Amino acid sequence: MLKIEGLRAEIEGKEILKGIDLEVPTGEIHAIMGPNGSGKSTLSYVLSGREGYEITGGSATFNGQDLLAMEPEERAATGLFLAFQYPVELPGVGNANFLRTALNAQRRAKGESELDAMQFLKLARERMRALSMPEDMLKRGVNVGFSGGEKKRNEVLQMALLKPSLAILDETDSGLDIDALKIVADGVNAMRGPDFSSLVITHYQRLLDYIVPDRVHVLMQGRIVQSGGPELAKQLEASGYASVEAA
Amino acid sequence: MPAVTETIDTVAAVTSGTYKYGFETEIEMEFAPKGLNEDIVRFISAKKNEPDWLLAWRLKAFAMWKTMEEPHWPAVSYPQIDYQDAYYYAAPVKKQGPRSLDEVDPELLRTYEKLGIPLKEQAILAGVEGAGESPAEGRMPIAVDAVFDSVSVATSYKERLGKEGIIFCSISEAVQEHPELVRQYLGSVVPQGDNFFAALNSAVFTDGSFVYIPKGVRCPMELSTYFRINAKSTGQFERTLIIADEGATVSYLEGCTAPMRDENQLHAAVVELVALDDASIKYSTVQNWYPGDENGVGGIYNFVTKRGACRGKRSKISWTQVETGSSITWKYPSCILQGDDSVGEFYSVAITNNRQQADTGTKMIHIGRNTRSTIVSKGISAGKGQNTYRGLVKILPKASGARNFTQCDSLLIGDQCGAHTVPYIENRCISAKVEHEATTSRIAEDQLFYCRQRGLSEEDAVGLIVNGFCREVLKELPMEFAVEAQKLLQISLEGSVG
Ligand SMILES: Nc1ncnc2c1ncn2[C@@H]1O[C@H](COP(=O)(O)OP(=O)(O)OP(=O)(O)O)[C@@H](O)[C@H]1O
Numbered sequence: 001m002l003k004i005e006g007l008r009a010e011i012e013g014k015e016i017l018k019g020i021d022l023e024v025p026t027g028e029i030h031a032i033m034g035p036n037g038s039g040k041s042t043l044s045y046v047l048s049g050r051e052g053y054e055i056t057g058g059s060a061t062f063n064g065q066d067l068l069a070m071e072p073e074e075r076a077a078t079g080l081f082l083a084f085q086y087p088v089e090l091p092g093v094g095n096a097n098f099l100r101t102a103l104n105a106q107r108r109a110k111g112e113s114e115l116d117a118m119q120f121l122k123l124a125r126e127r128m129r130a131l132s133m134p135e136d137m138l139k140r141g142v143n144v145g146f147s148g149g150e151k152k153r154n155e156v157l158q159m160a161l162l163k164p165s166l167a168i169l170d171e172t173d174s175g176l177d178i179d180a181l182k183i184v185a186d187g188v189n190a191m192r193g194p195d196f197s198s199l200v201i202t203h204y205q206r207l208l209d210y211i212v213p214d215r216v217h218v219l220m221q222g223r224i225v226q227s228g229g230p231e232l233a234k235q236l237e238a239s240g241y242a243s244v245e246a247a
Numbered sequence: 248m249p250a251v252t253e254t255i256d257t258v259a260a261v262t263s264g265t266y267k268y269g270f271e272t273e274i275e276m277e278f279a280p281k282g283l284n285e286d287i288v289r290f291i292s293a294k295k296n297e298p299d300w301l302l303a304w305r306l307k308a309f310a311m312w313k314t315m316e317e318p319h320w321p322a323v324s325y326p327q328i329d330y331q332d333a334y335y336y337a338a339p340v341k342k343q344g345p346r347s348l349d350e351v352d353p354e355l356l357r358t359y360e361k362l363g364i365p366l367k368e369q370a371i372l373a374g375v376e377g378a379g380e381s382p383a384e385g386r387m388p389i390a391v392d393a394v395f396d397s398v399s400v401a402t403s404y405k406e407r408l409g410k411e412g413i414i415f416c417s418i419s420e421a422v423q424e425h426p427e428l429v430r431q432y433l434g435s436v437v438p439q440g441d442n443f444f445a446a447l448n449s450a451v452f453t454d455g456s457f458v459y460i461p462k463g464v465r466c467p468m469e470l471s472t473y474f475r476i477n478a479k480s481t482g483q484f485e486r487t488l489i490i491a492d493e494g495a496t497v498s499y500l501e502g503c504t505a506p507m508r509d510e511n512q513l514h515a516a517v518v519e520l521v522a523l524d525d526a527s528i529k530y531s532t533v534q535n536w537y538p539g540d541e542n543g544v545g546g547i548y549n550f551v552t553k554r555g556a557c558r559g560k561r562s563k564i565s566w567t568q569v570e571t572g573s574s575i576t577w578k579y580p581s582c583i584l585q586g587d588d589s590v591g592e593f594y595s596v597a598i599t600n601n602r603q604q605a606d607t608g609t610k611m612i613h614i615g616r617n618t619r620s621t622i623v624s625k626g627i628s629a630g631k632g633q634n635t636y637r638g639l640v641k642i643l644p645k646a647s648g649a650r651n652f653t654q655c656d657s658l659l660i661g662d663q664c665g666a667h668t669v670p671y672i673e674n675r676c677i678s679a680k681v682e683h684e685a686t687t688s689r690i691a692e693d694q695l696f697y698c699r700q701r702g703l704s705e706e707d708a709v710g711l712i713v714n715g716f717c718r719e720v721l722k723e724l725p726m727e728f729a730v731e732a733q734k735l736l737q738i739s740l741e742g743s744v745g
């Protein structure tokens with residue numbers, strides 16, 4: 001279970017998260033919606049350990065472990081995965097090499113044997129087929145020259161390979177065409193199970209037609225201001241965030 | 248897997264701040280007295296039983312050297328070198344013809360072992376009779392010529408190459424066995440008086456490799472040399488001469504390591520390449536001399552003159568270097584593009600960490616028509632390292648249609664290091680085209696975070712990003728060497744972040 005209590009964080013002296021309380025029980029998928037600049041990405045970065053944020057209060061634990069005390073790679077090894085809103089380009093680093101290095105780093109951390117190049121390729125090809133990704137994307141530099149949609153699919157491919165127990169998807173649906181949206185949603189739904197939980201950050205109810213969330217939370221100005229079932233997303237789609245503020 | 252790769256696999260286990268090859272081998276050595284004078288030059292020549300012309304050649308070089316001054320233009324600084332306080336000749340005492348590994352000096356074998364050289368090659372290197380006949384099973388044959396201090400200990404696969412008419416031996420041996428070739432080409436690319444260090448080398452060189460590929464022959468295996476500085480206070484002055492006759496092709500690998508010491512050691516090698524019509528020479532170096540400690544104490548002064556002459560039409564010389572070691576590197580592998588349509592290439596990765604200094608680059612001299620050159624330089628600075636790319640592209644009036652493309656990229660890690668790019672372009676031909684691109688970048692925080700979020704440690708992330716930055720150069724290396732180089736890059740940068 002992911003448990004966030006009274007979490008406060010600032011960047012460059014500016015408070016962005018102003019006391020977040022949120023629980024995602026194991027096996028559930030929760031959606032987070034909220035206006036631009038409300039702190040959704042900030043929350044995902046703080047949970048995954050990006051530098052530059054000062055935690056000024058509160059706590060965040062995952063299955064009882066203090067996330068905030070760990071290095072980013074340690075959080076990854078405990079099963080936390082972040083699909084970036086803006087996936088980063090690594091020029092000259094082959095995608096296959098990157099994926100295998102990451103996968104093996106995590107396998108090592110878990111005391112599992114590393115995959116050799118052949119074993120890895122077999123696995124990667126299988127997962128790519130499921131995501132309708134052309135195989136040449138393995139050879140290209142990580143995200144280099146990828147279209148917006150290809151980058152997002154590459155994030156989902158990484159998730160499918162790394163098999164996290166907690167996945168934070170930061171606007172993974174933005175920039176996807178209808179078919180891609182469905183493919184990506186299938187990718188997430190395939191992970192669904194008693195040991196998998198997810199925080200899905202999105203601006204669009206549309207995604208939630210495919211990935212039906214257990215709970216929906218509204219993040220505004222650094223606080224969760226409303227929570228509800230899937231119907232909350234539909235309501236927001238109809239009347240916008242103004243209605244929440246009024247509430 | 249060849250010796251080099253295995254060597255580096257062992258290196259990968261090293262932790263921060265240590266240098267894997269920092270061991271010293273205790274074998275019986277024969278030294279010439281310390282210091283440098285005409286008598287020492289004569290002593291070396293006599294020890295090697297050289298013909299009179301070569302002694303005269305050395306003495307001429309020595310006379311020139313005495314009138315020359317160390318170059319001061321490179322962007323490196325170091326205390327005055329006392330040339331009289333070094334040994335110019337050190338050789339393992341020969342125990343003739345061991346018949347099995349048991350008879351070989353165990354210290355020597357231990358050294359090979361530490362270098363990661365597999366047993367089969369160890370036997371060949373140690374000169375065990377009959378050991379070089381067939382290549383070790385299951386691996387691509389690589390011919391190895393190990394230079395153990397000044398004397399080439401043994402040459403492997405000589406017979407196999409001999410069948411093709413290829414000569415691959417130590418230069419001392421070539422002086423005895425093929426004096427006409429040595430006399431014709433020695434100093435024809437780098438003359439004795441070319442520069443201070445080349446003159447010094449010409450006077451006192453003790454060994455190195457010699458390669459001759461006859462007309463139309465494609466060398467069936469990579470040729471490889473380990474250079475190893477071992478004895479204390481020994482300068483290493485190898486002399487390498489590679490000749491590819493018309494239509495010949497060869498790929499040559501040079502790998503270097505040196506023991507760890509507090510004092511600085513001088514390495515002043517000269518490499519000369521000659522490519523005749525339609526010949527092609529690929530020369531790859533992975534240089535991993537001891538870089539000194541994090542305070543800049545000790546380490547190798549790597550002052551090397553490497554030059555290739557594309558004498559023939561359509562000939563090609565390609566330099567690829569990965570420079571991770573040495574406290575100071577001063578080297579400019581160059582091409583003289585004399586033959587029409589000849590091609591020169593220079594692919595370089597130079598890393599400076601801690602207090603290392605590198606001033607490296609190339610010279611492309613376009614003389615013939617339609618000559619082409621490509622320069623790709625990747626400089627990486629970390630810690631307090633200083634990295635300078637210095638390159639000259641010179642196009643003479645008759646080189647119509649000549650082309651050069653230069654790309655210099657610098658990557659900075661941390662804020663105490665420096666990168667400098669000094670390109671000189673002299674174009675005296677209107678139909679020639681010269682292009683230069685340069686970039687300077689840092690490893691971005693978001694790149695590091697992206698990798699770490701996927702489970703990579705910070706150091707692995709830096710290694711991955713740096714290898715990506717160098718990819719264009721690393722892909723030029725022969726496969727097995729590329730693996731080694733990638734690991735070395737990562738090891739060289741250990742402790743540079745965090
Ligand atoms: N380095 C920074 N310095 C100052 N302010 C920052 C910095 N990074 C983010 N912010 C601010 O923090 C606030 C929250 O940003 P965040 O990216 O978390 O929003 P978001 O909810 O993800 O928005 P979007 O829906 O547009 O992705 C914004 O006002 C942003 O400008």
Ligand SMILES: [Mg+2]
Nearest residue numbers: 040041042085
């Ligand atoms: Mg965002």
